[in-house]
Amino acid sequence: MRLLMWLILAALVYFAVKKNLRARSNKMRSEQTASNDWADASSTYSANRKESEAMLSCAHCQVYFPASEVVVRHQKNFCCIEHADQASGSSSS
Known part of the structure; x- marks a missing residue:
């Protein structure tokens, strides 16, 4: 009975850690995408920018x-x- 309880506890810990790692991975991927989008927008702005006029x-x-x-x-x-x-x-x- 105790062995079954320890196995269930280990499975719960395993799934919690796996879920946490997946969430971190998704967060880092979305931050990287946002960073790339910002860099693309910045380079597009620089390319389209005109000289200032008096x-x-x-x-x-x-x-x-x-x-x-x-x-x-x-x-x-x-x-x-x-x-x-x-x-x-x-x-x-």
Whole structure:
């Protein structure tokens, strides 16, 4: 009777250890996958990243916009032609 109890106890310990090892293995595998996903996302971000561009403020509305979209009138920077026309029209009045 005692031998049977010891065998059952040993089987329970064996299955508990086996379950714990499987859980650790799955956790490490998921962490490694997450780490690889992060590295892939980081390299994709670096590859798609553009050079930064200077930002300018519109003389009419004070909104910042990229320097590549500037409209210059009377040595002032504007974000669009409409604002440049409004400023030109209001200063001539």
